[in-house]
Amino acid sequence: MFKTDEIIYVAIVEDNKSLREEVVMYLADEGISIQGFESGLQLDGFIRAKGRLDLLVLDINLPGESGFSILKRMRSSQPRLGIIMLSGRTSPVDRIHAYENGADFFLVKPVPAKELESVIRSLFARLKPDQHDDCWNLAVSKRTLHPPFGQKKIRLTLRETLVLEALNNSLNKTLSIEDISKLMDPEAELDARQKHIVESALSRLRIKIKTHLPHDQSEFIQSVWGHGYQLSVELKCK
Numbered sequence: 291m292f293k294t295d296e297i298i299y300v301a302i303v304e305d306n307k308s309l310r311e312e313v314v315m316y317l318a319d320e321g322i323s324i325q326g327f328e329s330g331l332q333l334d335g336f337i338r339a340k341g342r343l344d345l346l347v348l349d350i351n352l353p354g355e356s357g358f359s360i361l362k363r364m365r366s367s368q369p370r371l372g373i374i375m376l377s378g379r380t381s382p383v384d385r386i387h388a389y390e391n392g393a394d395f396f397l398v399k400p401v402p403a404k405e406l407e408s409v410i411r412s413l414f415a416r417l418k419p420d421q422h423d424d425c426w427n428l429a430v431s432k433r434t435l436h437p438p439f440g441q442k443k444i445r446l447t448l449r450e451t452l453v454l455e456a457l458n459n460s461l462n463k464t465l466s467i468e469d470i471s472k473l474m475d476p477e478a479e480l481d482a483r484q485k486h487i488v489e490s491a492l493s494r495l496r497i498k499i500k501t502h503l504p505h506d507q508s509e510f511i512q513s514v515w516g517h518g519y520q521l522s523v524e525l526k527c528k
Contacts, residue, residue, distance in 0.1 A: 329352055330354060464514055
């Protein structure tokens with residue numbers, strides 16, 4: 291088993307109270323930080339309260355929102371989250387549906403608590419960030435932005451590449467709208483139309499990057515009121 295000194299933060303969404311409490315008690319005794327919920331609604335409340343989460347264990351048949359629905363939106367909002375489906379269903383169709391929507395494991399009940407613990411520790415070890423790859427990398431010549439932890443690279447336009455490189459090299463990683471405008475079009479005057487073009491371009495860039503942000507990062511580029519924009523992450527240019 292993959293043992294680690296780090297605390298693993300896990301949530302289980304299971305409407306069977308006795309099973310949920312049994313899993314929570316066992317994993318807590320094994321040093322895992324575990325929270326139990328009976329529905330997706332309760333899980334959402336935990337996430338809104340900034341509860342830390344490394345892995346999620348999901349039943350499929352739940353009151354209200356189904357486990358499959360929770361799986362889809364959690365995979366979309368937290369790409370780095372480990373997700374284990376735990377269900378009494380044995381149909382290959384359910385397994386395929388789970389994996390196609392981003393599940394890392396599909397376990398069929400009843401699952402021995404020891405086996406579930408082993409899967410949790412194994413998945414955490416696999417998803418654990420590489421300590422030497424914990425920042426963003428900008429490949430200027432290739433016009434690609436590489437998110438931390440080996441996620442899929444993001445292709446950029448020439449202007450987007452120039453803006454990110456300039457932001458990273460500027461004082462306090464901050465540029466005014468006028469500075470960014472000159473990078474995008476050196477001949478353009480900063481009138482209302484050009485300002486709108488710049489703001490729209492930055493908005494598109496932020497949206498392009500947003501889905502790749504780790505769950506502990508809220509922004510990549512933030513607006514600085516009355517000035518312009520600031521780079522909010524550690525970025526290496528090469």
